[in-house]
Amino acid sequence: xxxxxxxxxxxxxxxxxxxxxxxxxxxxxxxxxxxxxxxxxxxxxxxxxxxxxxxxxxxxxxxxxxxxxxxxxxxxxxxxxxxxxxxxxxxxxxxxxxxxxxxxxxxxxxxxxxxxxxxxxxxxxxxxxxxxxxxxxxxxxxxxxxxxxxxxxxxxxxxxxxxxxxxx
Amino acid sequence: xxxxxxxxxxxxxxxxxxxxxxxxxxxxxxxxxxxxxxxxxxxxxxxxxxxxxxxxxxxxxxxxxxxxxxxxxxxxxxxxxxxxxxxxxxxxxxxxxxxxxxxxxxxxxxxxxxxxxxxxxxxxxxxxxxxxxxxxxxxxxxxxxxxxxxxxxxxxxxxxxxxxxxxx
DNA sequence: GAACCTATGTCAGAATGCTGACATGAGTCA
DNA sequence: TGACTCATGTCAGCATTCTGACATAGGTTC
Numbered sequence: 001x002x003x004x005x006x007x008x009x010x011x012x013x014x015x016x017x018x019x020x021x022x023x024x025x026x027x028x029x030x031x032x033x034x035x036x037x038x039x040x041x042x043x044x045x046x047x048x049x050x051x052x053x054x055x056x057x058x059x060x061x062x063x064x065x066x067x068x069x070x071x072x073x074x075x076x077x078x079x080x081x082x083x084x085x086x087x088x089x090x091x092x093x094x095x096x097x098x099x100x101x102x103x104x105x106x107x108x109x110x111x112x113x114x115x116x117x118x119x120x121x122x123x124x125x126x127x128x129x130x131x132x133x134x135x136x137x138x139x140x141x142x143x144x145x146x147x148x149x150x151x152x153x154x155x156x157x158x159x160x161x162x163x164x165x166x167x168x
Numbered sequence: 169x170x171x172x173x174x175x176x177x178x179x180x181x182x183x184x185x186x187x188x189x190x191x192x193x194x195x196x197x198x199x200x201x202x203x204x205x206x207x208x209x210x211x212x213x214x215x216x217x218x219x220x221x222x223x224x225x226x227x228x229x230x231x232x233x234x235x236x237x238x239x240x241x242x243x244x245x246x247x248x249x250x251x252x253x254x255x256x257x258x259x260x261x262x263x264x265x266x267x268x269x270x271x272x273x274x275x276x277x278x279x280x281x282x283x284x285x286x287x288x289x290x291x292x293x294x295x296x297x298x299x300x301x302x303x304x305x306x307x308x309x310x311x312x313x314x315x316x317x318x319x320x321x322x323x324x325x326x327x328x329x330x331x332x333x334x335x336x
Numbered sequence: 337g338a339a340c341c342t343a344t345g346t347c348a349g350a351a352t353g354c355t356g357a358c359a360t361g362a363g364t365c366a
Numbered sequence: 367t368g369a370c371t372c373a374t375g376t377c378a379g380c381a382t383t384c385t386g387a388c389a390t391a392g393g394t395t396c
Contacts, residue, residue: 007218007280008287010231014302015193015287021306022190023233024313025183039352050175058374063178065191070353072376093361094374112175119176119183124312130305131182137294137302138185144292145192207382226344238383240346261391262344337396344391351384357377364371 222265
């Protein structure tokens with residue numbers, strides 16, 4: 001189990017544990033979303049639009065932690081199936097603000113309930129203090145990781161940026 | 169930003185923050201591993217083998233949080249390129265214990281250094297107490313999520329299981 | 337031994353997300 | 367105005383991972 005000091009001890013690595021937690025959360029979410037015909041990215045997109053109507057494709061991509069190319073494929077499907085609408089032409093620049101349709105809002109409702117249950121389950125057994133500790137600690141990790149980007153720019157960083165949006 | 173109480177407030181959701189942190193960590197790792205011709209799963213596989221020589225395909229899959237089918241594809245490539253070896257036939261059952269070759273070990277060394285730097289960067293600014301808090305809290309989340317599996321079995325759960333290994 | 341269940345390795349096909357690339361619109365600066 | 371930079375939307379191709387399915391090995395129970 002433990003090792004000779006050469007590698008990274010996975011049993012003691014916070015990075016590994018973070019990945020494990022995230023994997024468990026994703027599995028749990030996929031499990032409850034599948035019966036609703038959604039995956040996590042799909043749900044994230046709808047939830048983002050419910051809270052911030054008019055987000056653009058690129059903004060949604062950053063919020064869902066995928067590339068804008070991936071989000072574009074998803075948005076085209078959601079638009080085709082009537083869950084969201086986008087203007088045919090941009091009013092300013094190239095940005096196409098996206099809106100949830102009533103159908104999309106209705107679809108989101110059930111998904112939100114399912115996801116909320118998963119999140120409640122995840123937080124079971126944690127005190128208020130632990131939850132706020134978790135919040136602060138995760139924020140610290142994110143901040144530190146972004147700070148050290150090798151190709152860091154001095155440009156203002158959009159909220160919830162991951163760096164991935166620069167790859168496309 | 170905030171909303172009317174209907175959805176999940178992403179700005180206050182620990183699940184969303186967990187996903188953001190994991191995404192940031194993955195991005196940072198991919199960034200340093202790409203110049204070495206590796207991705208995160210690739211690296212995880214080698215690191216697991218360094219610490220627990222002789223792991224089977226399925227065990228590696230669980231440890232790297234992918235399906236055994238995905239790990240199988242990766243192992244075939246690693247074997248073809250001379251990073252790992254597997255016996256042609258199983259000595260017992262169908263399990264094929266995998267071993268790192270000297271080439272694989274050498275390849276892993278540089279990757280480990282790169283990944284270690286990322287992890288150190290992630291933990292920058294966190295006290296010892298915060299790190300042990302983070303450890304305990306993440307473990308709690310993982311435990312709670314697994315406990316609530318809808319298709320939970322009473323079978324002994326392998327260490328670091330995610331539930332995903334049951335999908336194939 | 338037979339029935340049953342679980343786990344494993346593997347093949348095949350599909351879904352999902354990524355990288356690369358291009359054109360375009362807006363802002364900055366000289 | 368023109369050059370430059372940056373962000374956006376989008377197309378095309380590729381990489382990775384997943385789901386579904388099958389045969390098989392080991393263990394358990396009767």
